[in-house]
Amino acid sequence: MSIQILRDIRGLRVQVIHANDVEGQQLVDHLKRIGCVVETTWPPPSAYAENADLVLLSVDQEDRDTLHKLTRSHSERAPTVIAIVGYENPSTLALVLESGALAVVERPIKPFGLLTQITLARSLWLERKEQARRIRKLERKVTSMQQIQKAKAILMGSHGISEDEAYQSIRRQAMAKRISMEEMAVAIINASELLNFRPDSV
Structure with missing residues (x-):
């Protein structure tokens, strides 16, 4: 993965938000x-460029509101951000x-070390992206299991069958319908809720 990150830096779409x-x-x-x-933007925009993979962002107190x-x-696809700072005061660090x-890249900006910062930032960004993907996958799996459990309970209650029989019934129907x-x-x-629907009394 590390070698791939280094290779991917060539061709990386970078937005430089700097004077x-x-x-x-x-x-x-x-x-x-x-x-x-590289794409340059100044003054600071209201949003990052949609196609930016990496943003080098100048952080200055006078641009605080912006x-x-x-x-x-x-957005959901937020780019990797590297901050450019000239001071280490609490308000700057908060930004x-x-x-x-x-x-973080310190001013005055020096070429030495910039590639290292980009590599580390991209590595962390990719790790977070992968973690988020895994979390979403687990959440979908949990939701799926909960729905199957609920459907099994409905079949067990309405047909008087065992949990395994209810599971096999859902499985067979899913295969038959190719879903x-x-x-x-x-x-x-949904069918159970519809059948058990009771309109509110007027």
Whole structure:
């Protein structure tokens, strides 16, 4: 995975949110030498570029309000963020934490160490993404199990059969209809709720 991250840095789509000054241009030039595809944005926008894989974000107190809006605009596909800071005071650190930055580059920006910070940040970002994927998968599995359990209880109660017989019944029906057991369970639950529906008395 580590080697792949290094390979993927070439061609990485990077949004640099930094003033258009000498330091900003040097940063852009170095990123291009690394092999990144760079887009510059200034002043700070209200949202990250939709196609950005990585954002290098200049964190300055004078842009505090704009940065608040920017860092709260995270979409489901939020990019990897690296903060660029010139001070280590509490308010600046609060902005860095709020941005969700996974690495920090100090001013004055030096080419040495930048590749390391990008690699570490991307590695952490990919790990978090994989963890989130696993959590979603587990949540779906738990939901599926709960629905199947509920459907089994319905069949056991309405037909007087055992838990295993109820499970096999759901399985057979799902196979016959070429749908998942979860979908079959939901259909059974919905049908049961419809049959047991009692309109409110007027």
